[in-house]
Amino acid sequence: MHFFRTTIHFQNSSKSASFRLPYFSVKGWALVQKLVRLGLVLLFIQAGILFAYDHLQGKALEQRRLLQAELRKEQKKLTSLDTQMEHFFQDEDILHLKFGLALADRSPREMGTGGTIDPIQRLLWESSPMLEFATTLNNKVEQLELKIEQSQQTFSLLANYMDQQYSHWRHIPSISPVTGRYSSPFGRRVHPVTGEVGKMHYGIDISNGRWTPIFATADGVVDIAKFSDTFGNYVAIDHGNGFLTKFGHMQASVVKPGQFVKRYQLVGYMGNTGLSAGTHVHYEVWYNNEAINPLRYILPDDYAVQ
Structure with a gap:
């Protein structure tokens, strides 16, 4: 077996002490020191990663909160627009009745929202409620776009009819020829x-x-x-x-x-x-x-x- 010999000299004395340590124990101590240093380095790295993760997570949560607030604002706007469209439809019906036209068909304006939800989509919604909220808003936008498109079509028909009637009315006597x-x-x-x-x-x-x-x-x-x-x-x-x-x-x-x-x-x-x-x-x-x-x-x- 190989030994590592070391001598310790005492101050103000002629005496000394000698030790013999196995060579592998000296090498082991050096390895322990290196492992401790490596552990400390890894600990600092992990602490930095956790700090960065917490910081990024905080920013992400704040951005998510702001996005949710914006989505709620857009939802209120869409609800208001939908209410205005309903009033618009009522005025449209009055015009149709006034000119003796059939009321516009309302049924095609309603988009189907039922049916089976795709399992993957359901999983995504459960993992991210905000995604479900955004999807709902998108569906409302599509419904509103369809309502506007169909209302434009019915109003175009009404405008054409009124143009024809206007030309007809222009040729029907309707005023006094003179004051007196x-x-x-x-x-x-x-x-x-x-x-x-x-x-x-x-x-x-x-x-x-x-x-x-x-x-x-x-x-x-x-x-x-x-x-x-x-x-x-x-x-x-x-x-x-x-x-x-x-x-x-x-x-x-x-x-x-x-x-x-x-x-x-x-x-x-x-x-x-x-x-x-x-x-x-x-x-x-x-x-x-x-x-x-x-x-x-x-x-x-x-x-x-x-």
Whole structure:
């Protein structure tokens, strides 16, 4: 066996002590020292890793908390938008009813949310509730997008219908041709000039000062613009769809046969020409060759199509 010999000298003495240690025990002690140093190094490394992990975990938890707060805000916004869309649908239904259209079908707007959930997705949701929350929000966004898309389609149909109706309404008499006082009604009367009893009056008379402007009551094409012994200077406008309007006893007309006129366009001026007892305009409305009381086709300004 190999030994390691060492001698210890005592201070202020001539005495000394010698020891013999087995060589393997000296080597073992050196190995122990190295292992202790290595253990300390590993301990410091582990402590650093744990500190870094705690720091990163804290930051991750804070970011997760902030993300959850943002998701809740977005959820509130989506809920508010969904409520607004429901009010929008109610207004849409009112418009459909107002114009005599069938109500829009609501069933396709609702997206299916039932059915079996994929096991992997369920596992992910259980491990991360925030992922389930985000998925729910995404589904709401998709539902809202579908509602908006389908509402755009129904509103497009409604807009097209209204455009068609607008063109139709433009050709239906709906305003008074002139400002003034109603001086003679529609129906049978005593003729103010001839005195004939029970004479049918096919229009109404509106009185005002000479040269008061007279306007077309709907879009159409001038059919007649001439002078006659009975109506004096008079104009007839064909509006299509069976409607015809006539203006009599004008001081002067400013339109010609074949000319297209629009509602509120000047056609002449009030006068007293023809068989007339005073300054006024005689106004008639005909539909399918039948005289109609013009008052039925004079709407308040707020209701007349411009």
